Amino acid sequence: MDDILELHHRTIFYSIERGIKEYRKFAQKRLNSVLTDITIDQALVLLYVIKQPQLSQSEIGSLTFKDNASVTRMIELLIKNNYLSRYINQEDRRTYNILPTHKGKVAVKKIMEITELNRKRVLKNITNKELEQTKRLLNKLIVNCNETDHGQHI
């Protein structure tokens, strides 16, 4: 059991963390080559807000793995940086209608283009079969994480 650490860098968790971090760094750099004042997280929220305006903030949060607080603050920043504007929704005054500015519309196009390029480039020489295998493993892992305990530890 004392080799927990020697093993750590060979675990699947290490590989997954490393993979996602490298991808995020890559994607942020590439995004900054066309837009300088936006993060990749904000960019994804921006796409959802504009392309699927029927979604509530909390639904966007679920789709992007962010909690409500984060979505609120990211939208604030997008408004501050002039990508979006926002008005209270008169049908349900708890929610908002969020609209893109001109800058926001232009940005969306650039984001979609660069995202498509990024995906192609990062998935170069990876087959669909490999992608499916990995998704299956990740799904098993997710299921195992969420299984209720039968006994022993909580």
Place this chain on the structure above:
Amino acid sequence: MDDILELHHRTIFYSIERGIKEYRKFAQKRLNSVLTDITIDQALVLLYVIKQPQLSQSEIGSLTFKDNASVTRMIELLIKNNYLSRYINQEDRRTYNILPTHKGKVAVKKIMEITELNRKRVLKNITNKELEQTKRLLNKLIVNCNETDHGQHI
């Protein structure tokens, strides 16, 4: 290209992000069942600091995917919460000797035990072959992220 979003939740990136987030939540909950005032990130740093004291803070950062600033602040917190104490290293006064307190030593044992249980449980019904397949894919992805550009975008 307009289906970037419809596709988003079916991409490998979505699966990876989801997998790692679910695992982190799972691991944090399980850790909190034995230790209440420590995060999983701090716990990993604590293990490295204590089990491999020859490592510098920046080396620990590399091994745990954290930058120097994060490691500094995490160690500060571990000291504040009485897991560690720290003295200037007289051989190289830029660095520190970091030592576990009694609380720290007890915690390390608990962390190793719970970590081993977590890994077993989360990898239940996942074969070594599947693990290797996934690691291979992630490695390809990492390599692709780091390839220098030949032409077009930077």
Place this chain on the structure above:
DNA sequence: TCAATATGTTTGCTATATCAAATATAGTTT
């Protein structure tokens, strides 16, 4: 209609991520 409950968002607090700049010390060169 009023109270209770549910839903959607915001705010507050603390931890971590990222980048850049600042410090401190070591090691090297002239």
Place this chain on the structure above:
DNA sequence: AAACTATATTTGATATAGCAAACATATTGA
């Protein structure tokens, strides 16, 4: 020894993560 360079860590600023509490509005049920 002084200047230069390299290494190790810290600090500062801003963004995001996660949780809990607060707010605001809607909906439901008595």
